[in-house]
Amino acid sequence: MAAFEKIEYRLLNSRQKENYNFQQIAARLADYGFNSIRLTDDWQGADFIAVHIDGETFLKVQLKGRLVIDRKYSGKGIHIAFLHGNELYLYDHDKFVQHLEDSELIGADSVTWHQQGFRSWPSPPSWAIIYLSEYRIAQ
Template identity: 50%
Template sequence: MTMVNGCAEVALADTQDEGPVTFKKVIYSKLNSRQQENFNFQKISAHLADYGYNCLRLSDDWHGADFIACHIDGNRFLKVQLKGRLSFEKKYCGKDIHIAFNYKGSWYVYPHDELMNELTTNGHMIGTKSWDDKGGYSWGTVSVELLGFLQKYLI
């Protein structure tokens, strides 16, 4: 082992010096679904850090959560399901789940049951085949009315 400027010089037989590392942003739409989920987890984690949360990724859904957001006060823990759109699923009811999703560059984190109750009270989802028969409902495009309901969950 050779020392250079106090650091061990490591020789790698099958690599060549390619110069300084350059960074190139990824194109989200070119990522596969697992890569998109990893990308979104890193993005929402960074946003939640601004609010004092440390996010712990779970290797498998636990009680419906993809990750746990732990607040620095040691008293608040959120079970969070990461979604690609505004979504509700009956299987999350009663599990104290928050849903995180990105819409047009803005992140929203909402309590599933609370917002679901607010929306169904205002006539959303009820009577649709998706909600009544399949137990889930989502919006690819969020209307101005729905954005009004979501505003308090914008981070």
């Protein structure tokens, strides 16, 4: 067997990146008592289910490559998981949207949100990092 060599994430195609991110996130969640079950299709908006060993906590998780909000996830009990560097964030989509609307962080002039129902940030702004700090899953 050849020696193991680390891969370069940037060289992966989009499907490979999604698989890689799932494995990274599932490993991190395992440290917190979650078993992650990958779904073959987006069941009720979820890419995977995270089930806690307490037998009560069950999360429908949508895997993303960045911070996002999307109306298609509203009202479905979806959590969004994304990696930002070495940091993992797993946040309740609807609570985050409510926070954005309550604090007027999405202004009336946001065409992407108000007209298209979608908004993403390639790199989370400082206000988002502050809000998401309670949703950061430490290594």
